[in-house]
Amino acid sequence: xxxxxxxxxxxxxxxxxxxxxxxxxxxxxxxxxxxxxxxxxxxxxxxxxxxxxxxxxxxxxxxxxxxxxxxxxxxxxxxxxxxxxxxxxxxxxxxxxxxxxxxxxxxxxxxxxxxxxxxxxxxxxxxxxxxxxxxxxxxxxxxxxxxxxxxxxxxxxxxxxxxxxxxxxxxxxxxxxxxxxxxxxxxxxxxxxxxxxxxxxxxxxxxxxxxxxxxxxxxxxxxxxxxxxxxxxxxxxxxxxxxxxxxxxxxxxxxxxxxxxxxxxxxxxxxxxxxxxxxxxxxx
Numbered sequence: 001x002x003x004x005x006x007x008x009x010x011x012x013x014x015x016x017x018x019x020x021x022x023x024x025x026x027x028x029x030x031x032x033x034x035x036x037x038x039x040x041x042x043x044x045x046x047x048x049x050x051x052x053x054x055x056x057x058x059x060x061x062x063x064x065x066x067x068x069x070x071x072x073x074x075x076x077x078x079x080x081x082x083x084x085x086x087x088x089x090x091x092x093x094x095x096x097x098x099x100x101x102x103x104x105x106x107x108x109x110x111x112x113x114x115x116x117x118x119x120x121x122x123x124x125x126x127x128x129x130x131x132x133x134x135x136x137x138x139x140x141x142x143x144x145x146x147x148x149x150x151x152x153x154x155x156x157x158x159x160x161x162x163x164x165x166x167x168x169x170x171x172x173x174x175x176x177x178x179x180x181x182x183x184x185x186x187x188x189x190x191x192x193x194x195x196x197x198x199x200x201x202x203x204x205x206x207x208x209x210x211x212x213x214x215x216x217x218x219x220x221x222x223x224x225x226x227x228x229x230x231x232x233x234x235x236x237x238x239x240x241x242x243x244x245x246x247x248x249x250x251x252x253x254x255x256x257x258x259x260x261x262x263x264x265x266x267x268x269x270x271x272x273x274x275x276x277x278x279x280x281x282x283x284x
Contacts, residue, residue, distance in 0.1 A: 014041050015077070016176050016209035017062055022071035024057050024233075032057045032233040034071060039176075039209045039226075044202045046220055046241060047213045049230035050254050055213045056096065058230070059180045062211065063094040076175055076208075089119040093169030096180025096213075100165060105154025109145065109164045110136050112153050116171035139167035143197060159190035166197070175208040177201070182212070183219040195221040217245065222265035229253050247272070 016039050023033030032054035039045050047055050060066035061073055064085045073080040076091055093116075103112055103121055111123045114136040118126045140146040143163040148156060156164060162182050169177055182198065183191045202210060202223030214220055227244040229236040230253070237249035245267055251258045257272030 015039075016041055016043075016075070017211070018074045019061070020072045022058075022061060022068045022073060024054075024061070024066070025069040030233060032061075033068070035235055037228060037235070037238065039211060041208045043209050043226050044224040045209070045211045046224050046227040046245070047211060047230065048215065048217070048220075048227055048245065048250075048253075049236070050215060052232075053215075053230040053253070054233040055215065055230055056098065056180055057233075059094075059096060059178050059211065059213055060098065062176075063092055063096075063178050064088050065094070065098070086119055090172050091175050093172060093174035093177040094180075095162075095165035095169040095178070095182060097184065098180070100161060103153050106152050108150050108152060109140060109156065109160075110149040112164055113139055113168045113171050116168045119172075136167070136171060139170050140164065142170075143167045144193070158185045159187075159194065162186065162194060163197070166201075173206070177207050177210045179210070180213045181215070181219075183214070183216070191219060195219065199223045217250075217260070217267040217269045220245070220267050231255075 019035050019037045021033070022035045024031050035058065047058060049055055057066065061068050062075070064075070064080055067080070075088055078088055080088065107122055110133070114128055114132050115121060115123050115126070117128065117132050120126055137146060137149060140149055143166055145160050145163045145167070148160060148164075153161065153164065166179065166182060169179065179198075183194055186194060198212065198221040201207065202221065210224070212224065225241055226239065227241040228238045229244055229249050236253045237244045242262070245260060247258055247260045250260055250269060251272070258269050259272050260267060260269045
């Protein structure tokens, strides 16, 4: 994919996100890694794989909300552990189900977005300016939910909450945008509308890199040129999207034969021949 963000700005490394030997262990079991992975300026990445493959864990590490058990993580050349995480988060936009669960139901949509200025979840502990409020309103409008700025977060529909979260992720004017399954739980119409918005974000030159997690291949928007496929916490394939989101790597990741097709930049997958077919017998 050609670089949509251009060259890195002066003093900014070409590697937006760099993971070296990253692993996460819980109760003596390795649930992720070891992973070596680099996202560079101008790249839009899909992280794909079955449930439980480590996708959300990977994004939580990249967002600095989870520390790895081993390995090192750097965002824009600043290594996690060597810099104040709150300062680092000012360069990262993050939206996902884990963060959504942490947002209080009674906080308004406007405050959900605005508080991202200080990586906070409520407006009680920081001072905000008229410019902060104006930016939050602009972002809500950009995501199509400006009419709900005064509505409590808990009264928004699933699709509306997803859009508010993406607006929140954009509030700090991030260089790195991390989105964890933004289409989860949406109906067909809401999903397609959101995918249009994500395709627009993919063209935004102000975002040095975007990483989007999904486990539904139909929910991958256009404009993404790289993919990392995980299975059981390990990388099955990584690289250009057309070679990674293909029948072979996905069949290996999901443990069944899959046929992957691409049309007009969108992907679809279906099951391949059954064992009876491969044996040359017709299904009953």
